[in-house]
Amino acid sequence: MASKLTAIVMAAGKGTRMKSERPKAIMPLLGQPLASYVLRALEQAGVEPIIVVVGHGADEVKQALGENYLYALQSEQLGTGHAVMQAIPHLPPDALYVLIAAGDSPLVTPEVFQSLYETAVQTDAACALATALLDDPTGYGRILRNERGDVIGIVEEKDAAPEQKAIREVCTSFYCFRADALRDALPRLSNQNAQGEYYLTDVIGILAEQGARVVAWQSPDPTLLLGVNNRWELAQVGNTLRMRILKQLCSDGVTVVDPATTYIEPTVQIGRDTVIEPNTHLRGNTAVGANCTLGPDLYLQDCTVGDNCRLFRSHIIQARIESDVSVGPFAHIRPGTVLHNGVRVGDFVEIKNVEVGEGTKVLHLTYLGDATIGKGTNIGAGTITCNYDGERKHRTVIGDGVFVGSHATLIAPLTIGDGAYIAAGSPITDDVPPESLAIARSYQTVKAGWVRKRRESKHGAGGTEQ
Template sequence: MYKCAIILAAGEGKRMKSSLPKVIHKICETEMVNIVIDVMRNSGIDEVNVVVGKGADKVKEATSSRNVIYSFQDKQLGTGHAVMCAEEFLQEKKGTVAIFTGDAPLITEDTVKKLINFHEGGNYKATILTSIVDNPTGYGRIVREKDNNVSKIVEHKDCNEEEIKINEINSAMYCFDIQALLESIKKLNNNNAQGEYYLTDVIGILKNQGEKIGALPVPFEETMGVNSRIQLADAEKVMRRRINRKHMENGVTLIDPDNTYIGKDVEIGNDTVIYPGNVLQGKTIIKEECILYPNSRIDNSTVEKGVTIQSSVILDSKIGENTTVGPFAYIRPLTVIGKSARIGDFVEIKKSTIGDNTKVSHLTYIGDAEVGSGCNFGCGTVVVNYDGTAKYKTIIGDNAFIGCNTNLVSPVIVKDNSYIAAGSTITKEVPEGALAVARARQKNIEGWVEKKGLKK
């Protein structure tokens, strides 16, 4: 059967106190509305329509990679009105439409599949996703009939003495038969204090027509909406706990899961150990048997098997097998580091390739360079790649030895098996097997301190 989804994303979210539309605030690095869209896609839904309103351009920009259809709600006149704005999307379709909200990002694929299967299997015209809570204050109550189908939804303020005791609440997430929904929204009115059109009224319309209404309870954690920064933080905790649990179940050791921050698209191999304070972002891949000591940030990078990283930043780069990085290294975008290399403390590497078994142990900058295998960089080496106008490339061959405090003024080539004396400024090619010395000859002036009256 055909399945589509409508995601309500037109609200402003005033309690967020933000210039951004509420639904594009992020949970674990992904916009809330995109999390919901991805869940819909992964649940076997054929088409997704996003209803936009306040900040429509920003929402469209944030969701542009998701291949969705948009409807526009020019005035926020209730959830029923939002669905009315998507009427053109639904026209001439037959099957099931799932309606979810872009500010409730904790819904899972399993739940969406169960909801659709429950809805279609029970031949319901509408099915409500519900939660059972200890304190239902403020929520609409689900009133069931003897056969367990839904009789009605009663808002908290309208509950009688019996209804106020009900702890099954409406999540504002639904499945509808498309044709039944289209007919029902034509009958909606806004004869209420707010002057709005409520989607919950569709349930009453269908019930009055003798149609069967179902309800599926799921944990409140999944239906929890985000209306404030506090709730955003609460949702972040839930999502992060889910992500971290998944990795631990797959064989990753997290020393302190509550203080480990892993994006939803990150992949981690088994037997990797991650200490607290690490932030793994984007499309990062950490292979097997790595150790990430505390407080590193790794974004959109690949870390091969057996790597050890300490308190470093790695961005859009690749680290080869059995390499060590840090502490306090900065690996900038488009860097590729080979196998069994050593990138030590206070080393910065930018847009460069570093060969296997090369050691850059401390206090060194390498930018726009190709470095061979088996090289050794002394402390304080600088690849001088920028002349104030343009950047140039340095090429260093295999097994080169770069002495401490060397300046390599790009563009320059250092051939295989060559040595550079400490303190040199290299501006010309260094031939293979040569020793380059580029510094002034030392001159000692005897008695200078006493002549200047500086002797203590």
């Protein structure tokens, strides 16, 4: 797009129908602020700078949306026209065209903005506005046309006469204005209407009365332009976005077994020939390699996963997993964990802030926290690293090729050398040298016939066996 094209995004509203203390613009949608979808579509269309009009919870909105945008403050919410007035001082002096978008329309695509801009330029219009034909236009401003079919204005529903409410063509809050026409028309707005607000939609009538050309670009898919006003609409839009993401993944060579139960956020990347089983949740900055099988029943957030991994029925957050790794079922992998190539993690294992070396096995009923484990080591069932002494956390270091027997308790700080053996059931408190056997348990004593003698003594004393 042309370098002299800029955009204004309206994100100042409270969103009363959301019934939330959180500003509407940053209501979460697939892990992202609601307004971020519109901003991303504008960026992908090559538009800059982008001016975001903020109002309710302005500081919170700016923090959530980031520093890549200019911000204009609408301290009082006096209507959409008033919101755009606050952004006008931030327009670059050489701006020729201005795209205006509502921040609560997350289904919009870069192609919508490209089409609006191209329509305005090709028709030499003062404004090109996006319209849609809806079977139920309730809540939307209606497009008014003259006998020649020219757009002559927009009437908001609360100000519409009964015959105007029957019009199915609606305004969708997406516009491309010629910058000089917008600057000239905004001061002419009035708040003499049912809402007592300055409507941006009234600019269309002002331009038409001046003889300026106003054209409509009618979206072939009205859903792209729909706004979100309440939590149910947010859920419906989220489902549509989810299906869009899954469809694109399938087009890129990923298999999604059951789209209805698969939740993948837009920030996730997945390699070819990976299979997503049912009830899999992939969130945040997660990147998955090729030829993996994820799920069923998997939660993965802010992780990197290599190729040829098998992860299922587990909860994994902020971990780095290399290739040929198996995790599950029922494992909990916590932040700071690194699983190197070929690691196997089995059922009911919890790992936190641990680097696990290549080919190491942690297969059953184990807690590992704040540790470094070498290559080719076997961690037996029921092993625990005792990393917390009640005041501070300490680290356990286990070398290469170590065998840790079942139900061992490793009390940090502790170092176990390469090739060492830890006997089952041992609480280990001191460092173990390489290739050494550490045993820390009392000797077993067997008293032959003890049960029979005990029973006979009880009978001899007049007792009865229960």
